[in-house]
């Protein structure tokens with residue numbers, strides 16, 4: 076490993092890297108060693124066009140751009156000398172010659188690299204007497220993105236992103252020299268499944284998403300680390316939260332999971348958190364149909380109706396469907412619940428679709444792998460038991476079972492004597508369920524999720540539901556107590572459950588809620604499906 080000196084600090088870096096890459100690899104870039112940069116992005120090819128990253132390298136007469144200068148053993152670099160600062164100021168002055176004085180009305184203000192570096196290296200007055208360029212201010216690039224050409228600093232990150240990640244190449248630089256502009260060809264709009272990432276990587280306010288634009292000033296947002304639940308990749312995101320509302324998802328870097336990207340569908344899935352489709356009331360079917368009741372009354376009814384089936388037909392007449400959207404802790408509690416009640420048939424309905432070879436995976440649920448590891452196999456045998464009439468009661472988490480690849484609709488469940496549903500959304504199950512209990516979304520609870528590659532990742536409450544809702548695990552803990560199940564006293568401590576899971580299933584050891592951190596942690600070993608998931 077080459078040893079280099081940066082501002083007097085000796086560091087070892089991997090061979091074959093440029094100075095910026097080496098600083099990024101070691102976690103020092105903008106985190107102890109400030110080398111401002113616009114065109115360089117850790118996950119895109121090197122452009123070397125903005126010239127802001129210049130540094131002094133001992134033995135080289137001219138300043139070098141750190142993004143495209145390979146490290147060599149013994150290299151001595153200065154990032155904080157007067158020469159370097161003068162160069163940065165010069166670059167900033169040139170970039171600001173044509174940039175509009177738009178900050179008060181720019182949606183990027185508060186998270187704009189031009190604003191940040193202008194503050195640090197800019198001059199407070201322009202020496203230019205020429206008028207600024209007048210270009211298109213609200214150019215529609217496609218379904219998702221608007222372009223302000225005047226704000227663009229021509230770093231070409233958006234161009235390289237479209238060329239290199241979705242490989243659709245819609246965005247291009249048109250014209251040359253001081254007439255260069257970013258644009259798309261007429262009739263070929265920005266139209267790919269990852270299009271909104273260009274707004275994240277645009278260092279200025281030139282590219283903004285139509286969805287988030289002018290919704291809220293970013294300095295009012297708290298960034299809560301979380302995980303997208305759109306598919307089993309489990310992309311890491313920041314939830315932008317204010318006023319107990321999630322305003323956006325933006326990607327959170329995790330080189331082991333999603334690098335620095337998320338797909339557009341996953342990005343927009345934040346809307347389901349506060350959306351109108353949420354199940355907000357506990358509902359119990361009476362003579363007049365579904366009635367809204369308190370959570371306590373709903374749980375008592377669920378316990379009484381399940382108990383009646385168990386007493387009349389034995390616990391083998393009860394089946395359970397786990398939700399692959401629920402947390403590992405919720406699913407482990409369901410496992411214990413099933414074992415204590417004597418449920419013999421359980422599984423998880425995991426909806427499948429197309430993978431795209433970039434991030435999107437086949438399984439459309441964030442914790443499908445966790446469900447398997449905790450012992451919930453395919454839903455097929457459970458559905459067979461329901462269809463054949465040998466099941467009289469079902470405990471169903473979520474409504475993925477309604478997907479056309481499973482039941483297709485709710486009719487097959489109508490013949491059950493007792494159907495208890497735990498869900499965070501309304502669905503056709505409202506038509507046939509006896510008891511419906513609202514539960515929390517992954518953005519509203521502490522939990523871990525196991526992604527497709529067996530990486531356990533943590534979610535935490537970003538918002539509180541405006542109605543009474545508990546996590547699936549807490550509902551099951553209370554239901555278990557009402558049914559007098561062994562090991563259930565009605566209390567639920569997610570941390571204790573997480574530790575119990577890590578003790579009961581060896582592959583989860585070291586992957587409890589407090590151990591996985593914000594970047595997640597791989598399961599201890601692959602293929603370790605729970606045998607004894609019921610013993611804790």
Ligand code: SF4
Nearest residue numbers: 227228230231233277
């Ligand atoms: S629009 Fe943004 S990302 Fe694209 S070249 Fe201009 S400044 Fe860079």
Ligand code: SF4
Nearest residue numbers: 303305306310338341
């Ligand atoms: S790839 Fe999957 S997990 Fe990632 S953002 Fe898209 S839907 Fe969400």
Ligand code: FES
Nearest residue numbers: 112125126128142
């Ligand atoms: S970041 Fe190095 S030239 Fe732009």
